[in-house]
Amino acid sequence: MPNTYLTVSGDKWDLIAKRTLGSEMRADALINANRKYRHIFIFPANVRLVIPTIPARPAGGLPPWKRGAAV
Numbered sequence: 001m002p003n004t005y006l007t008v009s010g011d012k013w014d015l016i017a018k019r020t021l022g023s024e025m026r027a028d029a030l031i032n033a034n035r036k037y038r039h040i041f042i043f044p045a046n047v048r049l050v051i052p053t054i055p056a057r058p059a060g061g062l063p064p065w066k067r068g069a070a071v
Helices: 013-021 024-033
Strands: 004-006 048-050
Touching: 004 013, 013 024, 024 048
Parallel strands: none
Antiparallel strands: 004 048
């Protein structure tokens, strides 16, 4: 069974992304995993959302252009 999150009244996409995925910048991945709720801005209580798996960053965590690698 995939990871899920049960909303609390007043939750918003960015807050849920920060709590579950570590960054509000991942709200787009959360919305894409829960497209049937994309029209909701402020959630009511007890909506079960799927939390997507986010691939880990490569070792070093730097993008290729900062590592000196060819793009």
